[in-house]
Amino acid sequence: MKQAIGIDIGGTGIKGARVDLATGALLSDRIKIPTPAGAHPADVFNVVETIVNRLTPTGGESIGVCFPAVVTHGRTRSASNVSNDWIDFPANEELTKALGQPIQMVNDADAAGVAEARLGAANGVAGLVILTTLGTGIGSAFLMDGVLVPNSELGLLEMEGQWAERSASNSAKERENLSFEAWSQRLTKFYRHVEDLFSPELFVIGGGISASHEEFFPLVDARTPLIPARFLNNAGIIGSALLAGEQI
Numbered sequence: 511m512k513q514a515i516g517i518d519i520g521g522t523g524i525k526g527a528r529v530d531l532a533t534g535a536l537l538s539d540r541i542k543i544p545t546p547a548g549a550h551p552a553d554v555f556n557v558v559e560t561i562v563n564r565l566t567p568t569g570g571e572s573i574g575v576c577f578p579a580v581v582t583h584g585r586t587r588s589a590s591n592v593s594n595d596w597i598d599f600p601a602n603e604e605l606t607k608a609l610g611q612p613i614q615m616v617n618d619a620d621a622a623g624v625a626e627a628r629l630g631a632a633n634g635v636a637g638l639v640i641l642t643t644l645g646t647g648i649g650s651a652f653l654m655d656g657v658l659v660p661n662s663e664l665g666l667l668e669m670e671g672q673w674a675e676r677s678a679s680n681s682a683k684e685r686e687n688l689s690f691e692a693w694s695q696r697l698t699k700f701y702r703h704v705e706d707l708f709s710p711e712l713f714v715i716g717g718g719i720s721a722s723h724e725e726f727f728p729l730v731d732a733r734t735p736l737i738p739a740r741f742l743n744n745a746g747i748i749g750s751a752l753l754a755g756e757q758i
């Protein structure tokens with residue numbers, strides 16, 4: 511069975527598991543450790559190392575890591591919910607050094623998009639699918655006929671003078687104690703803006719809150735169909751492992 515390790519670094523938690531690359535099934539417990547305060551690279555790397563060691567790597571398998579920032583040429587370029595030390599930081603190279611084995615780092619929503627396009631809710635959908643993750647921020651992935659166009663940042667669209675993710679993410683809902691009705695009005699504004707710009711065929715919605723999709727999808731008044739991600743909060747782990755597994 512082809513397998514790889516997937517690690518999802520987030521602003522609040524760092525999660526990892528061993529993944530079956532054919533089905534996306536987790537082959538180990540999902541290990542979750544809180545993100546160290548400040549989320550500085552060296553502290554985050556220590557946690558990643560702990561998780562990798564607990565997953566008892568055989569030595570030869572690939573390790574994919576996703577991160578909540580733009581990642582180009584192995585460098586993290588932004589830092590909305592983590593330490594500013596990550597801006598323009600050679601994360602791929604430094605984490606490879608820290609672990610003593612190669613890793614592949616990608617944006618977290620892009621990893622989730624790949625998992626959903628290959629094995630989940632967006633599988634086989636032709637045309638443009640836009641996946642958004644509603645979590646601490648809003649992440650996005652563009653998938654054209656299943657092929658990822660990396661590093662879109664729809665959470666950074668401006669809505670009423672601020673980044674959309676500041677008012678429409680799940681953390682905004684929690685911070686402001688919004689009802690599903692009130693939050694859905696903000697989501698409607700966000701998704702309408704996105705569909706006006708890109709005319710996608712489908713929105714796939716990820717992040718843990720999409721487990722409650724029945725409570726809010728019917729309240730979001732967009733033209734484009736919304737469907738929940740299949741892998742919910744594990745999509746980042748699974749997509750990272752899939753992308754890393756392809757590098758062998």
Ligand code: BGC
Nearest residue numbers: 578579580590619647648649
């Ligand atoms: C970041 C994105 C990330 C998203 C979800 C945003 O704040 O800018 O790169 O994908 O959060 O974690």
